[in-house]
Amino acid sequence: MPDAFDRTSAAGRRFDTVLIANRGEIAVRIERACRELGLKTVALCSEADREAPYGKTADSFLCIGPSAAAKSYLNQDTILLAARLTGAGAVHPGYGFLSENAAFADAVEKAGLAFIGPDAASIATMGDKISAKRAMMAAGVPCVPGPDTALPDDPAAIERIALEIGYPIIIKAAGGGGGRGMRVVPEAGLLHEAIALTREEARQAFGSPSLYMEKFLQHPRHIEIQVLCDTHGNAIWLGHRDCSMQRRHQKVVEEAPAHGIAPEAIGSVGRACVAACRQIGYRGVGTFEFLYEDGAFYFIEMNTRLQVEHPVTEMTSGLDIVQAQIKVAQGDPLELVQGDEQCEGHAFECRINAEDPDSFLPSAGVITGLFLPEGPGIRVDTHIHAGYRVSPYYDSLIAKVIVHASTRAEAMARMRQALAGTRVDGISTNLPFLRALFEDSAFARGETDIHYLEQWLKQRRAS
Amino acid sequence: MSAIDFSDPATIAFLIDALTAAGVDGLEISRSGEQLRIVIASSGEARIDLADNASAPSTMVVKAPMAGYFCAGHPSRPTASGSLPRPVSGREVLGFIRIGPILLPLGVDRPGILTKRLAEPDALVGFGDPLFEIELPS
Numbered sequence: 001m002p003d004a005f006d007r008t009s010a011a012g013r014r015f016d017t018v019l020i021a022n023r024g025e026i027a028v029r030i031e032r033a034c035r036e037l038g039l040k041t042v043a044l045c046s047e048a049d050r051e052a053p054y055g056k057t058a059d060s061f062l063c064i065g066p067s068a069a070a071k072s073y074l075n076q077d078t079i080l081l082a083a084r085l086t087g088a089g090a091v092h093p094g095y096g097f098l099s100e101n102a103a104f105a106d107a108v109e110k111a112g113l114a115f116i117g118p119d120a121a122s123i124a125t126m127g128d129k130i131s132a133k134r135a136m137m138a139a140g141v142p143c144v145p146g147p148d149t150a151l152p153d154d155p156a157a158i159e160r161i162a163l164e165i166g167y168p169i170i171i172k173a174a175g176g177g178g179g180r181g182m183r184v185v186p187e188a189g190l191l192h193e194a195i196a197l198t199r200e201e202a203r204q205a206f207g208s209p210s211l212y213m214e215k216f217l218q219h220p221r222h223i224e225i226q227v228l229c230d231t232h233g234n235a236i237w238l239g240h241r242d243c244s245m246q247r248r249h250q251k252v253v254e255e256a257p258a259h260g261i262a263p264e265a266i267g268s269v270g271r272a273c274v275a276a277c278r279q280i281g282y283r284g285v286g287t288f289e290f291l292y293e294d295g296a297f298y299f300i301e302m303n304t305r306l307q308v309e310h311p312v313t314e315m316t317s318g319l320d321i322v323q324a325q326i327k328v329a330q331g332d333p334l335e336l337v338q339g340d341e342q343c344e345g346h347a348f349e350c351r352i353n354a355e356d357p358d359s360f361l362p363s364a365g366v367i368t369g370l371f372l373p374e375g376p377g378i379r380v381d382t383h384i385h386a387g388y389r390v391s392p393y394y395d396s397l398i399a400k401v402i403v404h405a406s407t408r409a410e411a412m413a414r415m416r417q418a419l420a421g422t423r424v425d426g427i428s429t430n431l432p433f434l435r436a437l438f439e440d441s442a443f444a445r446g447e448t449d450i451h452y453l454e455q456w457l458k459q460r461r462a463s
Numbered sequence: 464m465s466a467i468d469f470s471d472p473a474t475i476a477f478l479i480d481a482l483t484a485a486g487v488d489g490l491e492i493s494r495s496g497e498q499l500r501i502v503i504a505s506s507g508e509a510r511i512d513l514a515d516n517a518s519a520p521s522t523m524v525v526k527a528p529m530a531g532y533f534c535a536g537h538p539s540r541p542t543a544s545g546s547l548p549r550p551v552s553g554r555e556v557l558g559f560i561r562i563g564p565i566l567l568p569l570g571v572d573r574p575g576i577l578t579k580r581l582a583e584p585d586a587l588v589g590f591g592d593p594l595f596e597i598e599l600p601s
Contacts, residue, residue, distance in 0.1 A: 047591055062530050063589030078590075081562065082530055085587060 013114055014330055015089025016040055017059070021079050022094030025400060026306070027054045028383045030092050033322035042086040044079065046072035048391040053383060060086045067393045073097045076104050080111055090114035090329055096395065099305040100127055116329040118284050118304045125280060126302040130174045130212050136288075136299045139276035142269065144291065144298040146214035150174060155192055161213055162191055170216040171198045175206030177301060179249020184216050217298065219449045220291035222246065223258045223266075225273050226313045227286050228324055234334045235277040237270035238317050239343045241309060244450045245437070247360070252430075252453065253437065254309035254349045256316045259408055259446045261292070269297045274338070285310070285325045291450075308351065308400070311381060315347035315404040345404055346411040350419065350434050352382075352399040354390045357433040358461075364392035368426030373418035377404040377411075390427055398429070412444060436460070475501070494572075524581070525569055525595040531560035533582045533594060538566070548578045548598070557595050560588070575599045 019042040020030045027043060031054050034041045043058035048067035055061035062082050065072035072078070074097055083091060091108045093099035099117065106120035117123070126132045134148040146165050151158055162169050162185070171194055173181030181202050185194045195211065203209040221244040229235035242258035243251045258266070273288045287303040310321045319336070328334070354363045370386045382399035384390070390398060401418050405411040419435045440456065442448055482490055482503050491500045527533070535558045551557065553574045560567040579596040582588050 045589075050591075060587070061589075062587065063591050064530055065590050072590075078530070085530055085532070085562070 013089065015114055017042060017086065017088045018090045018092050018116070018326070019079070019083045019086065019088035019113075020044065020054075020058070020092050020094065021073070022092070022097055022099075023049050023052065023073060023383075023394065024397065025381045025383045026094040026308075027052070029381055030094060030322055031058055033320060033326060034092075036320070037323055037326060039326070042082065042088050044073070044082055046393070048393050051389065053385060053388075062086065067391065069097065069394065076101075076107055079104075080107060083108075083111070083113055088113065090116055090326075092116040092326070093305065095305050095308055100303070102127060114329045116284065116325055117306075118282055118286065122280055122282050123304045126286075126304050127177075128174055129172060129176065129301060130210065132302055133212070133299065135280055136276055136302075139272060139279045141272045141276050141288070141299050142290075142297050144214040144217070144300065146212065148212075150210045150212055151195070155195075158195060158213070159188070159191065162188065165213065165215050168216040168218070170214050171195060171211055172214065173198065173202035173206050173208070174210035174212055175208045176202065181205055217291050217293045219451065220293040220298070221258070221448075222251075222450050223261070223290045223292040223297065224307075225266075225270050225288045225290070226307075226310070226321070227273055227277050227282070227288065228319075228321070228328070228334065228336075229277045229282045229284065229286070230328045230334045231283050231331055232333045233278065234337070235274045235282070236334060236336055236338045236341060237274050238313055238319065238321075238341055240266055240270070241312055243309060244448055245443070245453050246450055247453050247457065251309065252351055253434070254312050255408070255411075256312035256347050257343055258292075259346075265295065266297075284328050285321055293449075308397070309349050311379060311400060311402045312347040312349045315379070315402060316343045316345060317341055318344070345406050346408040347402060347404045348411050348415045349400055349402045350415065351397055351430075352401060352422070352424070352434070353396040353430045354398050354424075354427050355396045355430055356428045357430050360430070362392060362396045363428035364390050365427045366390075367424055369423065370425070371421065371423040372399070373401060373421035375418075377414055378402070378418050379404075384424075398424070408446070409444070412438060475499075479503070521599055521601065522578070523571075523573075523575070523597050523599060524593045525557060525571060525597065527560055527582075527588045527590060527592045527594055528567065528569075529560060529562075530587070530589045531562040531567065533584065533586050533588045534559040534561050534566065535580055535584045547580065548576050551575060551577045551597065569594060571595075571597060573599065 017040040018034050020027050031041045040059040042060040043054050044062055044064050045052055045055060046065055046067050064078045064082050065075055091113055098104040100123055102120040102124035105115045105123055108115040125135055130150055133143050137143055137148050168184055168186045171183045183194045183198045185191050199209045199211055224241050224243060226238040228238055240258045241254055241256040243254045245253040285306055287307050289300045290297045291300055314321055356363055367384055367386055367388045372380045379402040380399055384398050403411055403414040403418050405414045416438050422431060478501060488503055489501055551571055556568040556570055558569045575597040577595060578598050581593040
């Protein structure tokens, strides 16, 4: 409920110490940005992360709880206590964990600290998919056909809505996200069973049975727009990314810019995103996610945080996005106006996961040997080293390999070279799978949509 | 909260009486380093096993239960921490974790010899950080 939050915020207060309420590669990334801005850092860890390398480089390092995330990285009280004990003036939530938790953002600011992210009201508005869609429609952002209200209980009324949209449709949980709490309905005969199942899933997984309905797009690409806003009413968009290469709704490879989309087509969408940010009083970085099919964009959700894939935009724009969001939290006005931003060349990011390349089951254990790629246009964001123990408690992302080159084809070639030069011994990783994917001709031609990777894997298994 | 001494015959007798009165067949309690099992026989006679776990270490480390500032003794009695090594009873408060005005006592649930203080007084400690080492009687 947006109105439940006090919009007077701690944003804009100067601070000299940032508490990083996260772990892994993003903790390293935030620490680097803070150091370059002359800020001190407080790194946190759970029992499982006591040997994390960023603990040695942070100004303070504090264990806040047991290995289970619920008792450490998701424990709001403990994190606020750590901030108080260490004298931190701001909290950077990174991504995942508490980064899109409106109550946490509110608690941070009520404790007199700056939350490096949007205010609680914006997070709450965009966290509810129905209210987000309503806000976007009001701002003129194109949305997937379907009402901006929750589905009624009356079965006949639901049938009428589905007929108006036209099958196939998709049922989604209002509180869902990350690919969970949704069901495709190809024809009318399957509608009511799908509603009942999804409603129960939503009730159990998200604590709310509220559902909404949209047109199901058959072959869309996943395109997203990066925005950056300050607390002085300035907002810009920093270009676009294609994140269509997904497995089970989890992104595997991202690139910037999204290829083959006319600048004038995406320009109007970018401007609408900026208008929406101004309308909801958004601050910090955010990402508008769209489905793109047959030349049209359809808003799906906004992520009110830093994205895992932000480096590809950094590589093409030359802007340090993490530093920019910290400056916004300190109350600085944006240093760029729309038109100053640039997009040069092409960038790819591969997520290196500790998982079996065939079964995708997580692989924990000690990294006995590590070789990371180096060279012009190659960047690696990671927290691992030889001897590092990959914990079974958390997300399997252990590194991001990012490349930049003049053209998409050159960037693909550079990524092939970078992946060939990457070796992680002692555990299984998805490197063989990524190397094979970058040899795929359809991917090279850019002829892929969000379903492509699943089909590619199915064919690969069959052969 | 002080820990119950399960090797105390009076405590065991009390538990047997309580179990028998309640018609309960038995009781098993395990905690760090020790295990108590009472089985009430059908004739009303109890069998008692009280054993140190085979894997129990000869030393134990008292760890911080949460983040805060380590106090080796009560702040109002700065000399209370004393010199080491020294014997400690099974119900002694060894020090505190200070969080603002709150003092969280650091207890030990078994007697032994306090041999080492592993954190500096007034140091900021995290969850699970080692604070004291205690040598346990064999």
